[in-house]
Amino acid sequence: MEKYKIAIFSGEIPPATFVNRLIIGLAERKVQLLLVGHLKKRVSYPFDNIKIVGYSGRISKLWLFLKYSFLLLLYKSKDKRKLDLWIDKNAKNKILAKIRFYPILYFQPDIFHLQWVKSIADWVWVKEFNIKLVVSLRGSHINYTPICQPEFATIYKQYFPFVDGFHGVSANIIKEASKYNANSEKSKVVYSGLNLEKFTFTTNKIDSKPLQIISVGRSHWVKGYRYALDAMRILKDSNVKFTYTIIGVEEEEELLFQRAQLDLQDEVVFEKTLPFQEVLERIKAANVLVLPSLEEGIANVVLEAMALGTLVVSTNCGGMSEVIQHQENGFLVPTRNPQEMAEAIVAIDKMIPEHYQNSARNARKKIEENHTEIKMIDDMLTLYTNVCESK
Amino acid sequence: MNQNSKQRIGLVLPNIPAYSETFFNSKIKGLQESGFEVVLFSKSKSNTKHPNCKTVFAPNFTVRPKLVIELVLIIWQCLMHPNNAFSLFQLNRKEGLSIKNAVKNSCINSYFFSYQLDWLHFGFGTMALKSEHVADAIHAKMAVSFRGFDFYVYPEKNPKCYDLLFSKIVQYHVLSEKMKMTLIQAGIRATTIFKITPAIDVHFFEPVERKVNQPIKKFLTIGRLHWIKGLEYTLEAFAVLKKQGIPFHYTIIGDGIEKEKLMFAVHQLGLQDNVTFTGKISHQEVKDYYVKNDFYLQYSIQEGFGNAVLEAQVMGLLCIVSDADGLEENIIDTQTGFVVPKRNSKLLVAKIVEVLKLTETEKINIIDRSVARIKTSFTLEKQREQFVNFYVDTSIL
Numbered sequence: 076m077e078k079y080k081i082a083i084f085s086g087e088i089p090p091a092t093f094v095n096r097l098i099i100g101l102a103e104r105k106v107q108l109l110l111v112g113h114l115k116k117r118v119s120y121p122f123d124n125i126k127i128v129g130y131s132g133r134i135s136k137l138w139l140f141l142k143y144s145f146l147l148l149l150y151k152s153k154d155k156r157k158l159d160l161w162i163d164k165n166a167k168n169k170i171l172a173k174i175r176f177y178p179i180l181y182f183q184p185d186i187f188h189l190q191w192v193k194s195i196a197d198w199v200w201v202k203e204f205n206i207k208l209v210v211s212l213r214g215s216h217i218n219y220t221p222i223c224q225p226e227f228a229t230i231y232k233q234y235f236p237f238v239d240g241f242h243g244v245s246a247n248i249i250k251e252a253s254k255y256n257a258n259s260e261k262s263k264v265v266y267s268g269l270n271l272e273k274f275t276f277t278t279n280k281i282d283s284k285p286l287q288i289i290s291v292g293r294s295h296w297v298k299g300y301r302y303a304l305d306a307m308r309i310l311k312d313s314n315v316k317f318t319y320t321i322i323g324v325e326e327e328e329e330l331l332f333q334r335a336q337l338d339l340q341d342e343v344v345f346e347k348t349l350p351f352q353e354v355l356e357r358i359k360a361a362n363v364l365v366l367p368s369l370e371e372g373i374a375n376v377v378l379e380a381m382a383l384g385t386l387v388v389s390t391n392c393g394g395m396s397e398v399i400q401h402q403e404n405g406f407l408v409p410t411r412n413p414q415e416m417a418e419a420i421v422a423i424d425k426m427i428p429e430h431y432q433n434s435a436r437n438a439r440k441k442i443e444e445n446h447t448e449i450k451m452i453d454d455m456l457t458l459y460t461n462v463c464e465s466k
Numbered sequence: 467m468n469q470n471s472k473q474r475i476g477l478v479l480p481n482i483p484a485y486s487e488t489f490f491n492s493k494i495k496g497l498q499e500s501g502f503e504v505v506l507f508s509k510s511k512s513n514t515k516h517p518n519c520k521t522v523f524a525p526n527f528t529v530r531p532k533l534v535i536e537l538v539l540i541i542w543q544c545l546m547h548p549n550n551a552f553s554l555f556q557l558n559r560k561e562g563l564s565i566k567n568a569v570k571n572s573c574i575n576s577y578f579f580s581y582q583l584d585w586l587h588f589g590f591g592t593m594a595l596k597s598e599h600v601a602d603a604i605h606a607k608m609a610v611s612f613r614g615f616d617f618y619v620y621p622e623k624n625p626k627c628y629d630l631l632f633s634k635i636v637q638y639h640v641l642s643e644k645m646k647m648t649l650i651q652a653g654i655r656a657t658t659i660f661k662i663t664p665a666i667d668v669h670f671f672e673p674v675e676r677k678v679n680q681p682i683k684k685f686l687t688i689g690r691l692h693w694i695k696g697l698e699y700t701l702e703a704f705a706v707l708k709k710q711g712i713p714f715h716y717t718i719i720g721d722g723i724e725k726e727k728l729m730f731a732v733h734q735l736g737l738q739d740n741v742t743f744t745g746k747i748s749h750q751e752v753k754d755y756y757v758k759n760d761f762y763l764q765y766s767i768q769e770g771f772g773n774a775v776l777e778a779q780v781m782g783l784l785c786i787v788s789d790a791d792g793l794e795e796n797i798i799d800t801q802t803g804f805v806v807p808k809r810n811s812k813l814l815v816a817k818i819v820e821v822l823k824l825t826e827t828e829k830i831n832i833i834d835r836s837v838a839r840i841k842t843s844f845t846l847e848k849q850r851e852q853f854v855n856f857y858v859d860t861s862i863l
Contacts, residue, residue: 219726219730219733222729222730222733223725223726223729223730224726296724296726296727297727297730301693301698305809326623328619328622328623329693331622331623332618332619332622332767332768333767334622335622336767336768336809337809369730369731369734370730370734410734411702411734411735
């Protein structure tokens, strides 16, 4: 792969944790990388094969525009003219398009890897310059955006046939994308992977009472916290002693109101987003991690809990059944079903320690088999190789 | 105090009520017709005046070019009414506000200073926040309406937000008995709380003849697409109804920030052929939907009272509602409709199935009772009378 150059467009820099893991993993394999996006915060990597082109304020945008306009004029004036024509014809904000596109054209990667598929219409131009287009199929952009905003279903159907390779975060999402003309032969499941050296496995927490239940995630309806709170009320009615902490939803009006209406103030705690390491400590200290989502690709937080030895109760949505085998290494419950969610939590509460430990070990084994960082990078490189070798 | 014989009421609202917002418009009209003068104080940024009453806008600091003009106006108001400005400053200082914050408070409330009012009535509890001393400063009596969200939801995110308000002498208007009881529990004297329910124009909404035993059961809900309306629970109940093989159609009228969530719910629950979102539509079109449907659902998580439930009842729809706050009074369970415990789609679907099994005579009896009740107890005329009493009967203050 050393011979290949890959440009990664992640929307924002620094990118989300899981995109970052991919970037570091690829850099370690000596892949030449260009990272493009809106610069939110300065970031540096200990690799000289990662080049970052981030734009933020007006001055930085102006500088990038002038710099790459000049470089393209000097070295690739013909290509620049061709791209300018495309921009004139297709882009709404022409200047912004130039700021984003010129560095890619100058860098001329073998592959342009788009992390967030919603903006695919902006990036099909790369095909005209012999750059292969790879897109990642991740959670919301496939699972509900085209349903709730049908104009995206049209965009996907129009542009997916131009894509050279699809990276699906689960087999399920590839199936979902095929509804929008994504060619499954060009698709590959690349599961999210963890550096397991950083995830110490412990299972000595079954005795802690009250039961410590945790959820982690951004505040969004798709995360289904409403159902988790309804489940907690069922637990309370069943006299189960527990505390339930949701990390990442500190000031959500709907949940605050629901907690008060269901009289769960003593049992349920909402906390603001915490640093990654602290989140891991909190997951480790919990008996159960609940994923009440309505849709997911595969939730990274579930992989992390499984690696750490905390049993998971997850809704059976998206690709979750690809990682959780019900009652083998965790619990799968139907979406929108607080009753079954509560029953699964009670089942964990009643587990004898050996049973808990066995299930937790099965969960860890599953992660070791399918969700290591090494496997993720290997699989991604296979996808890149297939794409580059295809005609 | 207003020197003229006409009582002058300052009504404070976040926005100028749109034509379709019957509650405030009918209240304003009713008060004017009963000899009151109404001045509308609004925090609206649009600057569109109310067609029928004097409108005063709060300083708007969001438009930069206007900032200087607003500041000049504030200084002008304070200079022209130094007693009011200083009185408000002093009251705020007594409350423990720093000099800077007390000055700031006088500035944001300066738009009240030039009006001699008998009553300063905040249309929502939240509107009174940071203006608790204004009525005292301008020597007006203070009234506050609580409508639901401001009373039940807002304080969850802003605990103790009404502590200062509750320490003041205020006459309260609430929509339901339940709300009144909660206020009493918060330490408010019962004699200062008036329950005035919403009302509807019973001449505009009239019962219609319906075809009986329609093969497809038609259900309707009106409300903004917001979590408070419990629409997800309602859709989940319909998913169960569909599994039971009962043919139905469900129309949701309204728009809102949670459309995406609800569209996804419809998709995930496989209800694409059974559910229609109409978006926001005109008053007349709403009336047409009342005519076209047989059952009305309002399975809210929280609801002040539910005007649409009143309209639906008088139009002859059979209503099933949740037990959230005012809805319990809006419908007398089993007599004028059905009340189901909130947040429980299983109970809701069970009730829907039960209602579908009612005989035509049973349905007609319920509808007749609800129509008669609305036509006697929830008319605009009655509401007008209650509001006149509200402002006239001041012995309690």
